[in-house]
Amino acid sequence: MTAYLEVVGLEKRFGGLLALQDCSFAIAERRITCLVGPNGAGKTTIFNVITGFLKPEEGSVTFRGRSLDGFTPQAVVHTGIARTFQNLRLFADLSALDNVMVGLQRQFAEEPLGAIFRPLHAARAQARRREEARGILAHVGLADRANERVRNLSYGEQKLLTVARVLATGAELLLLDEPASGLSAGALDNIMALLRRLQNEGKTLLVVEHNTRVVQQIADDVLFLHQGHLMAQGTPQEIIADPALAEIYFGGAI
Amino acid sequence: MDFWFSYITLAEIYVLLGLSTNLLVGIVGIFSVSQAAVFGVGAYIVAYFLMAAEPMSFLPALGIAAVGCILLNVLVTLPSLRVSGDYFVVTSFGIQLLATAVFTNWTAGTGGANGLPGIPPPDLFHHPLESTGQLTLLCTAGAVLGCLAFFLIMRAPFGRLLRAIREDELAVAAAGKNVLRAKVSAAALAGAFAGVAGGLYATFLSFIDPSSFDLDASILLLTMVVVGGARTLAGSIIGPFLLLALPQILTLLDIPTTIAAAMRQLLYGMLLILFMMFRPQGLAGERL
Numbered sequence: 448m449t450a451y452l453e454v455v456g457l458e459k460r461f462g463g464l465l466a467l468q469d470c471s472f473a474i475a476e477r478r479i480t481c482l483v484g485p486n487g488a489g490k491t492t493i494f495n496v497i498t499g500f501l502k503p504e505e506g507s508v509t510f511r512g513r514s515l516d517g518f519t520p521q522a523v524v525h526t527g528i529a530r531t532f533q534n535l536r537l538f539a540d541l542s543a544l545d546n547v548m549v550g551l552q553r554q555f556a557e558e559p560l561g562a563i564f565r566p567l568h569a570a571r572a573q574a575r576r577r578e579e580a581r582g583i584l585a586h587v588g589l590a591d592r593a594n595e596r597v598r599n600l601s602y603g604e605q606k607l608l609t610v611a612r613v614l615a616t617g618a619e620l621l622l623l624d625e626p627a628s629g630l631s632a633g634a635l636d637n638i639m640a641l642l643r644r645l646q647n648e649g650k651t652l653l654v655v656e657h658n659t660r661v662v663q664q665i666a667d668d669v670l671f672l673h674q675g676h677l678m679a680q681g682t683p684q685e686i687i688a689d690p691a692l693a694e695i696y697f698g699g700a701i
Numbered sequence: 702m703d704f705w706f707s708y709i710t711l712a713e714i715y716v717l718l719g720l721s722t723n724l725l726v727g728i729v730g731i732f733s734v735s736q737a738a739v740f741g742v743g744a745y746i747v748a749y750f751l752m753a754a755e756p757m758s759f760l761p762a763l764g765i766a767a768v769g770c771i772l773l774n775v776l777v778t779l780p781s782l783r784v785s786g787d788y789f790v791v792t793s794f795g796i797q798l799l800a801t802a803v804f805t806n807w808t809a810g811t812g813g814a815n816g817l818p819g820i821p822p823p824d825l826f827h828h829p830l831e832s833t834g835q836l837t838l839l840c841t842a843g844a845v846l847g848c849l850a851f852f853l854i855m856r857a858p859f860g861r862l863l864r865a866i867r868e869d870e871l872a873v874a875a876a877g878k879n880v881l882r883a884k885v886s887a888a889a890l891a892g893a894f895a896g897v898a899g900g901l902y903a904t905f906l907s908f909i910d911p912s913s914f915d916l917d918a919s920i921l922l923l924t925m926v927v928v929g930g931a932r933t934l935a936g937s938i939i940g941p942f943l944l945l946a947l948p949q950i951l952t953l954l955d956i957p958t959t960i961a962a963a964m965r966q967l968l969y970g971m972l973l974i975l976f977m978m979f980r981p982q983g984l985a986g987e988r989l
Contacts, residue, residue, distance in 0.1 A: 524877030536872035538865045549865045550876045554858040557878075559886050562857030563850050569857050576858075602772065616877050 450509075451476040451651060452497070452528075452620060457506035459492055459675070466492045467503065467675040479642060479652045481662045483686070484672035485696055490655045491533060492675070494622050498530045499523040510620070512687065525552070529618035531609040533655075537597045543608055544593040547580040550615030580615060587611045587641055592618065605632030610641065622652045627661045639665050657689060667671050671696075706833040708945065713837075713844035714901050715925065715941035720851045720934075722922045727931035727986070728860070729887045730867035731781045734919045735793045736895055738800030739777070741914025743770045745804070745811055745900020746780045748909060751960055759823035760905065767896040775885055776893025782881055797916050804911035816910025823904040840901050851934055854890070863887055864932075917966065924973045930986020939984050944969065962985035 450473035459467040459699050467489045474480045482490050497508050499520040506605040508515045510526055518526070529550075538546050548554075553655040554576055556562040556569035584593050587607045592600060600608065606626060613621050626642070627635055635658075642652060642665050662669060662683050668684040673695055680684060686692055718740055726733045743766040749853075750762035757765075777796045781789040802809050822831050823839060829838055854860050862883050865873050866933065870880050903909050921944065929940020948965050956964055976983060 500875075501873070507798070520871075520874040521877045521879055524875070528981070529876055529877070532872070536869050536875070538868040538872065540868060541861070541864060545861055545865075549861060549873065549878070552877055556857040557862055558882075559854055559859055559890050562854045562859045566853045566857075573858060612876060620808070637767075679742050 453509045455507050458504045470676055472670050476651050478667040479646050479665050480668045481666035482670050488672040489675040490672055524616050527618050528620045529616040530614040530622035531613055531624050533607055535609050539598045541592050542596055544580055547583050547611050547615045550612040551576050552617055571696045579692045583611050583614050603630050603664055620651045627656050627658050703833050704839045710837045710840045710944045712903055712945045716844045716938050717894050717898035718845045718922050719925050719937035719941050720847050721891040723926045723937045724887055725889045728863050729822050732790050732903040733793045735797035736813050736922050737795050737914045737918035739770050739774050739895040740772055740891055741804055743896035744903040744909050747900035748903045749819050763900040766892045766900045770896025771889045771892040775888045778888035797919055801915045813886050820903050820907045821905045836905050843901055850855045924969050927976050928972055930983030930984055933986045936986035
């Protein structure tokens with residue numbers, strides 16, 4: 448059986464720092480896999496390599512049997528992988544709806560000639576896509592915030608919006624970088640429910656997460672990363688029960 | 702009457718330039734200080750073809766100028782795809798100085814510092830447009846078409862993409878969009894606007910020289926966009942009409958002609974500083 452997403456022997460250096468070394472793992476389709484590990488373990492670097500933002504020195508990424516070697520970030524999105532960022536990177540001056548619409552693929556008049564010479568067709572096409580985007584906003588629970596500028600949204604709402612923008616790309620594999628960090632208890636439950644729902648709808652999720660409660664509740668599989676290397680993998684219970692991993696993760700605090 | 706026609710015609714030409722500058726600087730966030738150079742190339746190209754031994758008619762010459770300026774603007778904007786933000790201003794500044802040097806010293810092509818006199822009036826399908834009123838109509842048509850194109854772009858997905866690029870290129874790439882292609886398209890459009898403006902300017906004044914296309918002119922364009930209002934269509938219209946009225950207002954005051962030009966520059970500079978400090982969104986725009 449070929450893995451859904453497979454990462455083999457990744458190595459990435461930043462100057463003298465070895466961020467990833469011989470890092471290999473695979474994730475299964477339609478599951479929620481959590482990527483955990485102490486700060487600096489290389490979790491975000493892995494996201495950057497998979498999504499084409501960084502070129503690894505060694506190793507390969509294969510998605511549904513197809514190598515992503517040399518793919519630009521936008522080409523990676525077209526294969527069906529999209530990501531969020533830890534620092535959100537929303538378009539703060541645009542409305543929530545516009546943020547989602549930037550994520551929609553294959554839009555008419557996303558270049559000047561169509562916009563200028565076929566304005567009526569462009570307007571009609573855009574009206575349809577706007578409804579599609581509204582549907583996505585409603586799906587993450589932001590229907591009534593569509594026309595609000597991002598800078599006026601709460602942090603929790605902004606986090607939901609990053610998920611909406613990723614969904615707009617139509618990707619099947621979602622890489623979410625700390626979707627639950629910094630959220631209040633209510634917002635936390637909200638986003639966990641959303642992630643479960645996405646999984647039920649057929650999405651595959653790879654999630655960087657620090658909150659062990661979140662990991663326990665949503666993860667089907669856990670990958671434990673340490674110093675740029677996959678140290679362990681298993682169910683959340685297995686990983687959390689391992690005293691050696693807790694020692695690394697909490698620095699002996701427990 | 703002729704005075705009003707000239708004022709309106711000139712302002713309309715600068716509206717096209719305002720759109721060009723607003724598109725690059727306001728909307729995409731490519732801080733170009735060399736738009737006057739592109740404007741100048743458009744003007745010289747049209748002058749060249751209208752004054753050739755076998756004169757070309759106006760619209761084909763304007764078409765060649767537009768294409769030339771599209772290519773040129775894409776070329777001079779390319780560094781912004783590698784060099785970011787503040788560094789591009791320096792690159793763009795260099796491009797402007799280089800263009801001024803060429804306009805001033807390439808005597809065979811541009812007439813050098815003395816300029817090119819005697820550019821024939823434009824014609825439409827071999828009917829020469831000689832009265833000021835006809836020229837005003839032509840420039841009105843040009844400005845209206847330019848504004849329409851700008852309006853259509855800004856409400857289409859392309860406009861949204863450009864605004865998103867200004868805010869966060871990386872996030873746009875992560876959304877599966879080709880940032881490079883969008884920037885090149887915007888630069889091409891801005892080039893077309895500036896090239897057409899150049900052609901209209903050369904035929905309207907029938908005389909061009911490098912002083913209309915120098916760094917001061919580029920800064921005037923930026924001032925127009927800042928004062929009128931960045932990122933909006935209204936801003937690109939208000940700015941030119943307002944700033945071109947200033948010299949006329951100055952003539953009402955009793956200022957010796959020897960210092961009038963210097964006064965004008967002083968005023969433009971002060972306006973730029975004051976607006977940046979106290980009203981960065983301009984009269985009808987958004988915060989830069």
